[in-house]
Amino acid sequence: MIVAEIHxxxxxxxxxxxxxxxLQAEKGSxxxxxxxxxxxxxxxxxxxxxxxxxxxxLVVIDDQVWLDTANGINLLPQQRKAGFVFQNYAxxxxxxxxxxxxxxxxxxxxxxxxxxxxxxxxxxDRKPDYLSGGQQQRLAIxxxxxxxxxxxxxxxxxxxxDAKTKAGLLADLKQLWDKLQTTVIIVSHNLQELAGxxxxxxxxxx
Ligand SMILES: Nc1ncnc2c1ncn2[C@@H]1O[C@H](COP(=O)(O)OP(=O)(O)OP(=O)(O)O)[C@@H](O)[C@H]1O
Numbered sequence: 373m374i375v376a377e378i379h380x381x382x383x384x385x386x387x388x389x390x391x392x393x394x395l396q397a398e399k400g401s402x403x404x405x406x407x408x409x410x411x412x413x414x415x416x417x418x419x420x421x422x423x424x425x426x427x428x429x430l431v432v433i434d435d436q437v438w439l440d441t442a443n444g445i446n447l448l449p450q451q452r453k454a455g456f457v458f459q460n461y462a463x464x465x466x467x468x469x470x471x472x473x474x475x476x477x478x479x480x481x482x483x484x485x486x487x488x489x490x491x492x493x494x495x496x497d498r499k500p501d502y503l504s505g506g507q508q509q510r511l512a513i514x515x516x517x518x519x520x521x522x523x524x525x526x527x528x529x530x531x532x533x534d535a536k537t538k539a540g541l542l543a544d545l546k547q548l549w550d551k552l553q554t555t556v557i558i559v560s561h562n563l564q565e566l567a568g569x570x571x572x573x574x575x576x577x578x
Pocket of ligand 1: 382385408409410411414415424
């Protein structure tokens with residue numbers, strides 16, 4: 373179960389705007405967040421992960437309080453351990469595909485399974501510069517899953533993938549999320565790509 377209620381003052385081009393978002397979702401659910409560009413979708417994910425400050429906020433995951441501004445609670449990102457797929461992937465240029473995963477988990481069998489799910493098993497010794505955009509994006513997704521996070525936050529995670537690759541990957545990820553009971557929040561401009569997979573949606577207005 374996740375409860376996230378946040379308020380943040382955003383600096384938009386013409387001054388300040390208030391971002392106010394409330395989300396409540398069951399454990400193992402898959403929520404799609406959509407809304408216009410600049411509305412604050414990325415900011416909302418970053419506040420949940422502890423990467424951005426909120427003016428007011430309550431974030432509770434599986435009964436663990438990550439943020440409660442009213443009571444002065446604000447866990448560090450490394451204490452929250454949310455999986456995060458960034459829009460720009462945020463890969464390490466000097467690490468191979470395999471090292472990216474080893475950085476997050478020491479379970480060799482699990483790494484092998486992840487590489488297979490992402491179709492990167494033949495590319496494990498490559499560094500990001502030698503991967504296509506879609507391969508880099510898949511690595512970012514695998515890395516975010518590597519420590520089996522209770523909460524997975526994904527920011528436009530499928531934007532670089534063709535329809536067929538995306539469908540195959542999503543089917544495998546869905547199985548994994550069900551098995552691990554991962555709670556997933558996905559920012560996506562394309563609601564259709566998640567039809568049949570998403571269990572809920574949230575619209576963030578600008
Ligand atoms: N730390 C911050 N403090 C205040 N305002 C911010 C901060 N980070 C971003 N903003 C502003 O908040 C607004 C929302 O940005 P954000 O990246 O969250 O939007 P988004 O909905 O994810 O957009 P897109 O769909 O284009 O990626 C922008 O106007 C941005 O300038």
